Amino acid sequence: MERSGIHGILFALAVVVLVLVGVITIGDRWWWLPPLASVHGGQIDNLFTITLAITGSVFVLVHLLLAYFVWRYRERSAEQRAYFYLENRPLEVTYTLIPALVLTGLITAGTRAWFEIQGPPPQNALPIRVIGEQFAWRFQYPGADGQLGRFHPRFVSESNPFGIDPDDPAGRDDIVATELHVPLNRPVVAYIDSKDVLHSFFVPALRVKQDAVPGMTTRFWFVASQVGMYDIPCAELCGQGHYIMRGQMVVESDAAFESWLAQQPTIATMLGLSQ
């Protein structure tokens, strides 16, 4: 135990290196969020950055203090005596109140953004149904009537893999696809369903994530702001093929979207029904 002071110095060093590595790699964005491609994602990224700044400062501060104390007050001689010190109310109150204040700010900002993102979609939003199954995504678009036909797992069969109610008139003209296309800069509201187990509709570039829950319909609305192809990985463990459950999302201009949509089959053709 005599020479234990060296470990204090080492510990201080290690912690400083840790802080440096953290600050450089994160501050310099060596690895970062996927490039943003949606409107509401801006809010998420902002909050992320703010939180990073706050927690980053705390991280640096606490670690530097830790390093300093460990280095400075390591045992050096037998005569050295620790400073008997019980508590310091003003100091303790300070470091209770400051985090409390900071957190109040984060809570306010966070919940406000949350309600905006999760709030009701705009009237003109394009409804799309997203159906999760082991291990693929399927998509249903409304036809001319602008309404999605009913979905229920009990309608699922070889010929009706989408599980759309064949008797629902609103569904006849609906269009089905296995790739998700959405128009640029137009609000889209995804109604998310599942045929079997939990899945999660995750579009990293669009900052979209919402679980698909069997037995209920969940919802997420967004406005895509960048043309491009994006992955839709599944983000909720759903079985052996969870890691290969990946969909494709294409964000394109209105015109390209409409012409793509026109080429997709409708429920009626798929089920061999009349329009």
Add this chain to the structure above:
Amino acid sequence: MADVARPQGEQVGAVHAPIRTYLTVWGWLFVLSAIAYFVDIIHLTGWLKVVLLTVLALMKAGLIMAFFMHLRFERLTLVYAIVAPLILLVAMLVGLVPDGVAVFVRR
């Protein structure tokens, strides 16, 4: 001398109610149960029913805990220590049931 300074042993039941009290409580439990039963069979509905039945159930629970389970004769600290955690069940209720409703809405 030093080892055991605080009161020891047969403390239990040092204070308790006379048998008559138990009989009275028993009687009240019958009465409250009967009222609850009638609240149901006269087909009250809606919030009124829920509130009435909840209040009745809590009254019965209170009587059982206070007299039969002796909380009335225990130290207040024990009463608090037992009742306070039940708040967490209320928290659970408040967390789960509205979510049940939300699920129903989104079926």
Add this chain to the structure above:
Amino acid sequence: MVAEVTVQQVEQKPSWGGGISPFGVSWQKLMMWIFILSDAFIFGSFLISYATSRASVGKWVDTGKVFALHIAGSEIPLLLIAIMTFILVSSSGTMALAVANAYERRKKETVRYLFLTMLLGLTFVGCQAYEWTHLIVDYGVRPWWNPFGPPQFGAYFFTLTGFHGMHVLSGVIYLGIIARQVAKGVYDRRGSYANVEIAGLYWHFVDLIWVFIFTMFYLF
């Protein structure tokens, strides 16, 4: 030495010389209380799950009808459950009397009331068995299906009443053991009937739970 084993000693031996602070109860009683609290959370979780499921199912079953008894041609809603409630409440009453007598160290009365309590408990379980048979055989209620409405009805019915019934049954066994100890004079020798009171706590707790099952499952 052995001849001198007195109240203090036996009470103290297992507690290695601790005290009763801060609650003013022995550790045995405290332990029972804490166990009850934990058990209350199990029942609480079941009941709250039931409430949640019921909220997410929407429509429910008219329990008044399902649990009605037909007496002399007229249908009396929930009669059996009402009777069961009265039985269980009564058993709580007799239990309280057993405990009250135990305080006075009246061995005979204590045993008598304990037996009465066990008898009422068994009657309760008997009623429950009748009710289960009735629902299963006459109505065809199953955990996964029932003719009245959402399948959750049967599922929760069997879970809640089954779990509660198991508590009543274990209570009867527990009281049986205690009664035996009383009858054998163990507590007289020990100079403390505290165990009767502790068993009483458990029994009243089971009654307490029934209050909530009765209210939430049958009446609501």
Add this chain to the structure above:
Amino acid sequence: MATEHAVESVVVHHEPQSFWRRYIFSMDHKVIAIQYMITAGLMGLIGLVMSWLMRIPLAWPGESVPIVAKIFPGLFEGGVLRPDAYLAMMTMHGTLMVFFFLTAILLGGFGNLLIPLQCGARDMAFPFVNMLSYWVFLLSCLIMLASLFVTGGAAAAGWTAYPPLSALEKAVPGSGLGQTLWLVAMAVFIASSVMGGLNYITTVLNLRTQGMSMMRLPLTVWALFVAAILGLLAFPALFAGAVLLLLDRHLGTSFYLSHVVVGGEHIVREGGNPLLWQHLFWFLGHPEVYILILPAMGIASEIISNNARKPIFGYRVMVYSIIAIGFLSFIVWGHHMFVSGMNIWLSAAFTLTTLIIAVPSAVKTFNWLGTLWRGKLRFTTAMLFAIGFVSTFVTGGLTGIFLGNPTIDIQLHDTYFVVAHFHIVMATSSVFGIFAGVYHWFPKLFGRMMDERLGKLHFWLTFLGMYAIFFPMHYLGFMGVPRRYYGFGLLQYLAPNTQDIQLFISVAAFITGAAQFLFLVNLIRSIWWGRRAEANPWQGNTLEWQAPSPPPHGNWGEKLPVVYRWAYDYSVAGASQDFIPQTVPIEQEPTGEPGRHVPLPTVAATLSGDGNGKPLQNGG
């Protein structure tokens, strides 16, 4: 009073003599503590090996590793870990580590060891139930391990076992008998932990020795006490949930299931609600993670104070923070469900409670720093792990602030950011608490000292290694790498160098894991050949150091110790040594116990270096 003493001695000399009663079916809390520690440690090692298996395909996707495949033929196909085996390993890794390693070792191991010793009791309140608790725990371990070998394999629905995946036989391999055994093992485990918890709580409340008021308890006991309460009130929710899930699986009920189609087959259930399970699970799950951190916090506090030779800074506030964290931990569970389809208003409420929990955590953090400040820091291995704990707790806790914000959690949920968060707080901080505790209390466990040099090597490899494994996982999280993935080949948004990070992590994991065998060697060597320990090798104040190492059956010889002061009288001015055990009367040595000394130093006095209060002459 005379009779009482007589009884005391009867008890003391009643040590069981046969080998079986003494070491196997022992009711002695210290033996039970050791049994818990060894069993839990073994479960931890199994969990560690599982994490290695998982790291192989993550670092070298698709590559064949014939040597490893030979050792675990059931899991590999063509030298490559099968995807379903990956999920089974992941599930069991999480389950074993959280419940069977950490919970068991912290509550069962340290709870059993420290509560009676530090309260000044001879044993737990109800030693028989205590023993039963261990054997039931062992049973649950065996059931859980057995599930590895059943047809279909071990449960593979994640440690969270979300239905419908965990409810349907067809949904995933391992959801047959494997999942059933998983649920049964959990129920048995819960029974065991309730038995333990009853004892810990009652013992702390009623079996404290004379003079040991609640506000004189060491922080370890406070933390274990609150953790035990959390367990007792939170586990019931999982128990109820598990019963319902078992019924869904085997009786055809539909608590959690609604009509689904799996593998082309219609499974007709009506009206179940999968979110119900998530609520019940996390009503346990969140308090559970605090069950894991609180005792580690207590251990760190104790060790930091002891090795800084200073009283813990702000003892009362530390106690209140423990209580506050314990209470708050019950009302934050929904933060695991922000994107699950839960009511959005609930999310907002849970945000509030979740982020508030950072406040008592902040207080604790700064109080540890305050304890280090102007101390005389002695870097034993235990101390190194304790300050390592502070570092990692802060790092891991801060990432919780991102996740607690539902808006940010939309992006980060179920990515490696979460994996990074919980491994840094749980796999690192809590594990550091355990290591610190083992090094520190080893003398009380086995009467010998552990090797400090080997210990320090172990610390350095583990400290650097853990950061090397888990810090880069944040980067993966930033990039949106989803968790519970067997491979990432299909994901085009990932930069190619994510694979480099994965490789780095795996290599770090192998090295760090291997370093644990240093610990094992040290442990085994020290048990038999370590230097004999004196009673109080670290010059500690708490009661256990006043008993011989290891303490005899009944702990205290003829008489229970009497406590005259709090546990943190280190470096009190005017004292003859820099520590004053709790058993030293006030007449002999001054005390610095809060409330008993005047006056509290002001800020100005602090800065000028004259904050040292004068002890009262006679505190009585």
